C-alpha cells in the first residue's frame with residue numbers, strides 16, 4: 245500500500261530502522277493457564293530462532309503446522325512438544341520473517357519458551373503493540389486499519405465486532421484512499437495547467453472538470469461527517485440515562501436491565517444519590533446505562549441536591565433518555581384532564597415536576613414534527629401491577645407518536661416490549677456497520693476530515709471566482725486537504741500520534 249520512505253522525518257526514519265533491525269518475541273495468546281499458548285517471533289532472526297529451538301536443518305515449508313519438540317537452545321532440554329509455523333516475510337502479519345510456537349498453556353512451559361528465546365542473540369521481548377506497529381511501518385496496515393484492529397480486540401458486542409472487523413479489513417481505508425486519489429489527480433491537473441498554460445494548450449475545460457470532481461468529493465465528505473456520530477456511538481457505547489422522580493422504580497429497572505442488584509432499591513424516596521454506570525449488550529449494541537438520583541425540587545438534603553445536580557449534568561452528555569414515570573401519576577392526571585394527549589402530559593409533567601433544563605426542542609429545524617425532544621427518549625410507565633390501564637387510556641397511549649412502554653419491575657411484565665423499543669432506538673442511533681457506507685468512529689478521524697472539508701471548501705470558493713481564481717492558491721488548498729487525509733491514513737505521522745494509537749494494544753499484538 246505504502247512504504248515508509250519519504251513519509252517520516254530523518255530522526256524518525258533512524259528510530260524505525262533501528263527498531264526493525266531487532267527481532268522481537270512475546271506471548272500472543274492470553275496470560276494465565278490455558279490449553280494452548282501461542283508465542284510469536286518477528287524480525288530478521290526469526291528463522292534462526294525457529295531452527296535453534298526445533299533442530300530443523302533448514303527452514304520448513306511456509307505456513308505449514310509441524311509437530312516438533314521445542315528445546316532450550318543452550319541446555320538442549322526439551323521444554324515442550326508443540327506445533328511450529330514459519331511465515332517468511334513479506335507474507336506475514338508484520339511483513340517480516342516470523343514464526344510461531346503453539347505450546348501447552350502452562351505457566352512454566354510458556355516461561356521456559358520465552359526464557360529460551362530471550363537467550364538468543366539480538367532477540368528481545370516485544371513492547372505492547374510492537375507486532376502491529378511493525379505491520380504498519382512495513383505498509384501492511386494503514387492507521388485506520390490499525391485502529392480497527394485495536395477495536396476488534398476490545399469489541400464486546402456483535403455489532404462492535406462487525407464495525408471493527410470491516411475497518412481492519414480496509415472499509416474506511418478504501419474510502420479515504422479513493423478521496424486521496426481524486427485529490428491527487430486534481431492537484432496534478434492543476435499543476436500541469438500552471439506549468440504549461442503559457443506554452444502549450446491543455447485540454448479544454450480541465451479546471452471545470454477538476455472543480456466538478458472536487459464538488460462531488462465535497463458532498464460525499466460532508467455527508468460522511470453528518471453521520472450523527474453513529475460509528476462513535478457504536479464504538480464507545482450509547483450513553484443512556486434513566487431519569488425520573490424519586491421512588492418511581494428507576495433503580496429497579498436498572499437492576500433488571502443489568503440482571504443483577506447493582507443499585508440499592510428501598511421504598512424510601514431519594515435512595516439513589518451517586519450516578520451508577522454499567523455497560524450492557526442489548527441485541528449486539530453496546531449501551532452505557534446510568535442510574536441516577538430521583539429529580540425533585542423540594543429537597544433540602546444537601547446530599548440529595550448534589551445527586552440531582554449530578555443527574556442533570558449527566559443528562560447533558562447522554563445520547564438516549566429512559567424517563568420512568570409511576571403509572572399512578574399518569575392516571576391521576578388523566579382523571580383531571582382526559583382529553584390531554586400523552587405528548588401534552590409529558591410537556592406539562594417535565595416542565596412542572598422534573599424541571600429538566602433543555603429537554604424540549606423548540607427550534608424550527610426539527611428533523612421530524614414528532615421529535616419534540618432534544619434527545620432520543622423512551623417513556624416507561626412503571627408499577628402497572630398496582631394500577632392497570634383500561635381500554636380508553638390504552639387508546640390515548642396507542643395514538644402517541646412517542647416511545648411509550650408500560651412495565652412492572654415487580655412482575656417483569658412489559659420488559660420484552662421495552663427491550664424491543666430500546667433495540668430500535670439503538671439501531672437508529674448506531675446504524676448498522678456496512679462495507680459500502682463505513683462510519684468513522686474516532687475524534688481523530690472527525691478532526692482531520694473537518695480540516696480536509698474546510699480546505700476543499702476554500703478551493704471551491706477560489707475556483708468559483710472563474711477566470712479571476714488563482715490556480716496556485718487552488719492547488720495549495722488541495723495539497724493541504726491531501727495532508728489531512730495523509731494524517732488520517734498515517735502516511736504522514738509523528739511518533740506522538742503513533743504512541744497514542746499503539747498504547748491501546750497489549751504485549752504480543
Ligand SMILES: Nc1nc2c(ncn2[C@@H]2O[C@H](COP(=O)(O)OP(=O)(O)OP(=O)(O)O)[C@@H](O)[C@H]2O)c(=O)[nH]1
Nearest residue numbers: 490491492493494495496511514515516538653654
Ligand atoms: N409494586 C411495585 N413496586 C415497585 C415496582 N418497581 C419498583 N417498585 C418499588 O418501588 C420502590 C422504589 O424503587 P426504586 O427502584 O428504589 O426507585 P427509584 O426510582 O430508584 O428511587 P430513588 O432512588 O429514590 O430515586 C421500591 O420499594 C421498589 O421495590 C413495580 O413495578 N411495582
Ligand SMILES: [Mg+2]
Nearest residue numbers: 494495515516
Ligand atoms: Mg434509585
